[in-house]
Amino acid sequence: MTAQQAIAPPCAPPGSPGSPHDVTPTSGVIHVNSRHTSGFTVIGNHLAQHGDLSLLAIGLAVHIQSLPEGAKIGVKVLAARFPESEMRIAAALRELEAAGYLRRIRVRLRDGRVRTRTESHNRPYATPPAPREPYAAPRATTPPPAAPPPPPRQQHPRPTPPANALHRTAALLLADLRRHAPVLTLSEADVAALTPGVAAWLERDAHPDAIRRALTTDLPAPLTHPARLLRHRITALLPPPLPAPSAPPAVIPLQNCDDCNRAFRAPEPGQCRDCRRP
Template identity: 50%
Template sequence: MDTQQNTALRRALAEVPGPLPTSGVIHIAIPHTDRFTIVGNHLAQHPDLSCTAVGIAVRIQSLPQGVEIGIKALAARCREGEKRIAAALRELEAFGYLQRVRDRLPSGRVITRTLFCNQPTALLRPRPTANPRPSAVTATLQAETPAPAPAPAPAEVSTSAPAPAPGPRMPEADLPEPDLPERPPVPPPSFVTPPPPLFVPLVPPPTAPKTPPPPLPQPDEPTPELDRAATALLGDLRCQAPELTLSEADIRQLTPGVAAWLERAAHPEAIRRTLTTDLPHPLRRPALLLKHRLTAHLPPPLPGAQALTAPTRPRITMTPFQTCDDCDRAFRSPTPGHCRDCREHHTHHTHRSEDARTAAA
């Protein structure tokens, strides 16, 4: 008797249509009759906007027209500080919900107007052109225009008078066309492709095609020994975890996956630990869980002996240092001798001596 029962809440839960979910939020939707604001899910569930920005946007939408929504004005209405409000306004401005434009008044003064759009994607889509309606001035002029007077009735013709002879009938092609009212010009069809939405929902629709699961791995060279070892390992899983009791059909279906693990030199104890660790409770479809683990956690094949050897570096031959016989300068050369300057000097003197002997001869 000391526990207080909320009868209104129990009555509201009883009116929720459909079965109640076992977990998660339960919505008790009571229709609003006054003081409410319509907020789109594109804003309430925006994946790139922070919760502060979404809350500031809802607060701005709930305010009447002409209310100041500057940083200081919103800080006076909300608990958030000016820095968080300024950051939220910048987020809303980046995604098109908020715009600040400069406008010049007739007096010449320039002011900043703050515009808030509750659905910015609708501004980017081409709007369909509606049929033009007659304006109020046109309707007034049509009402004031006097109606044409009815044609006078033809006088009664005496029966004794001869009837006038019918004249030649004008062909239809020569008849004057009646004055028809001008039709409004038909706008050309719009070929503008509607822009993509500002964000893509993270949860795909229930009608979206599902990606097929990857196939169970198969051994490259199946052998009777691999098949026998894989079958024994799967049958022994119920000794480690009773909920992994498999049927013969499930064991035959999963045997190639375990054989692929054994072919890649995986230890049976490592396979058993991968398949039996962190099992969900309750486990309703053990064969499907084992198929997923055998496929998702398949180890790569062992590398070969050549892949494990260290790469050989190319040998670089170093030319030794030599000492010049004339100037004792160090230079690199495979054999001793003279440096470059001394070789050029000897070559120059040799040429001069030959030229002198040639001139003397």
């Protein structure tokens, strides 16, 4: 028979309560993590702890990055999924686009139609990707299509002399657009930025009803950037100034001939043409 061996009791694992390696904080958050094996999305701390994005924008970015390819992420689709309003969701999408986590590219189809493709970036596209590890196997990748060059920015129209009355009327017209098209609900900053352009229309004797029809007719659906669409229409559809009224033609008065008393037209009294002949 072999002699029995004494087995020492197992030592406490590092970090367990009462051990010298106990690093459990006394306050704040304590992470209790479980390893994911399926159905998870990797999110970088540059997004989760972003210092400039709102909490709604960060949560919306996490939701979009967890969706499968081809999923719809329009404002109306997201508003039907979450309790936030379309206005707040549209503002959060603009935050993500400005921070580089969303990118909208206009693509022309073979039949000539133009569609907007939305790209979700797990790392801001303005930041170059991290270099590959030396031992990583090279993978054949297809470079993404180059984005079309941005068109030249049109100068926003402004009235010749800044008139307070025109600006007040233009601001009221812009704020009232949501009564006719709810998707054109503008913020105070958007109204202030677009007011000079509408004031230029009013200066050119455009009727407010005509301006309203030009800004609210044939709106695209879904409309993600109402202020950007209105800026384009205000600039591109600006009517030309009315021509100055022409002066009426001068009327030559009637005169009576001094010799034959015939009526003839002349600027001053005198003889008619027949009496002036030798």
